[in-house]
Amino acid sequence: MGVSFDKIDGATWLKFEIQPATNPTSEKERAARLVDPGFGRIFTDHMAVVRYNQAKGWHGARVESRANFPLDPAAAVLHYAQEIFEGLKAYKREDGGVNLFRPDANARRFWNSAERMATAPLPEPAFIEAVEQLVRIDRAWIPGGEGSLYLRPFMIASEVFLGVKPSAEYIFAVIASPVGSYFKGGPAPVSIWVSENYTRAAIGGTGAVKCGGNYAASLRAQAEAIDHGCDQVVFLDAVERRYIEELGGMNVFFVFDDGSLLTPPLGTILPGITRDSIIALAKDSGTRVREEAYTIDQWRADAKSGKLKEAFACGTAAVISPIGKVCSASGDFLISGGAAGPVAMGLRKQLVDIQYGRAADPHNWIRKVL
Numbered sequence: 463m464g465v466s467f468d469k470i471d472g473a474t475w476l477k478f479e480i481q482p483a484t485n486p487t488s489e490k491e492r493a494a495r496l497v498d499p500g501f502g503r504i505f506t507d508h509m510a511v512v513r514y515n516q517a518k519g520w521h522g523a524r525v526e527s528r529a530n531f532p533l534d535p536a537a538a539v540l541h542y543a544q545e546i547f548e549g550l551k552a553y554k555r556e557d558g559g560v561n562l563f564r565p566d567a568n569a570r571r572f573w574n575s576a577e578r579m580a581t582a583p584l585p586e587p588a589f590i591e592a593v594e595q596l597v598r599i600d601r602a603w604i605p606g607g608e609g610s611l612y613l614r615p616f617m618i619a620s621e622v623f624l625g626v627k628p629s630a631e632y633i634f635a636v637i638a639s640p641v642g643s644y645f646k647g648g649p650a651p652v653s654i655w656v657s658e659n660y661t662r663a664a665i666g667g668t669g670a671v672k673c674g675g676n677y678a679a680s681l682r683a684q685a686e687a688i689d690h691g692c693d694q695v696v697f698l699d700a701v702e703r704r705y706i707e708e709l710g711g712m713n714v715f716f717v718f719d720d721g722s723l724l725t726p727p728l729g730t731i732l733p734g735i736t737r738d739s740i741i742a743l744a745k746d747s748g749t750r751v752r753e754e755a756y757t758i759d760q761w762r763a764d765a766k767s768g769k770l771k772e773a774f775a776c777g778t779a780a781v782i783s784p785i786g787k788v789c790s791a792s793g794d795f796l797i798s799g800g801a802a803g804p805v806a807m808g809l810r811k812q813l814v815d816i817q818y819g820r821a822a823d824p825h826n827w828i829r830k831v832l
């Protein structure tokens with residue numbers, strides 16, 4: 463198959479060849495797997511794949527049976543980790559249709575990740591088309607209720623070459639995983655461990671993009687959090703080691719006694735789409751939101767004095783998780799008595815209602831796929 467871009471209404475679209483799985487999962491088996499899908503362990507029948515090389519550019523766009531990639535042991539990704547990814551969800555509406563939440567924002571972030579990691583950038587319409595085609599063909603896998611279909615677009619460097627340079631070949635693919643409600647019985651407050659031994663990102667580094675290496679580098683710190691009985695790790699800045707940055711896979715917000723919100727500024731953190739949406743919703747309702755640096759010492763002092771009312775983490779997977787307890791080598795402290803606070807819970811409901819199509823969508827965030 464040759465280069466398969468089409469111009470429609472002035473926009474560039476990839477034309478996907480659709481090859482439905484010849485031996486898809488039976489309805490009975492699918493229903494059994496959807497009873498308690500957990501997170502990221504079960505997968506749908508198909509994947510979308512597009513390949514890149516320098517001669518053809520992006521080509522060979524297909525939706526096909528989910529299968530292993532044949533990968534040469536010298537493929538660049540296996541040695542130098544030239545890889546980027548995204549995470550977004552499809553939500554089933556009450557009328558049976560399906561919503562994507564801000565896929566254009568994921569496509570743009572993927573483009574930025576590609577630029578930083580020197581991979582071939584994928585045009586936004588091609589990213590969105592790949593995601594939509596996969597959601598359409600695997601729609602029967604989208605759980606009802608508070609479940610959703612987690613979509614994982616990613617790109618790997620597939621050139622067979624051991625020299626250290628940007629790969630000349632890439633595979634872009636999207637896979638899908640049905641997920642249950644992140645928290646059964648409502649969001650439980652999480653405890654977090656302040657990483658004083660390890661940092662996540664430095665100025666000029668890769669903290670603001672979604673590349674696998676960032677997560678590999680976070681695992682030791684996350685393991686330390688678990689060893690200390692905590693759910694998640696929170697990282698401090700790499701220069702002064704005192705400003706709060708973000709959790710291993712979520713951004714963070716603070717709620718003060720005057721009702722205002724504060725979140726660490728962009729730069730070395732991932733520009734979360736949930737973070738951006740929360741800022742917009744809070745501003746819509748007249749809440750003051752500051753994107754400002756905040757130190758761990760100030761956090762502890764504000765929690766003790768009562769100036770800080772709540773803290774919460776946010777991201778696509780869990781939407782909003784209240785933070786109940788902060789632990790560190792220099793002692794622990796509780797936030798809002800360790801319970802979930804009303805601001806976090808209110809913002810969570812507002813956002814989830816938009817995602818599932820139960821509330822108005824004033825910012826045009828929803829893209830109806832079906």
Ligand SMILES: Cc1ncc(COP(=O)(O)O)c(C=O)c1O
Nearest residue numbers: 711712713732734735736777778
């Ligand atoms: C390091 C990190 N920060 C923040 C987020 C939240 O981003 P988003 O709201 O786009 O899911 C994620 C999750 O993708 C993440 O991995």
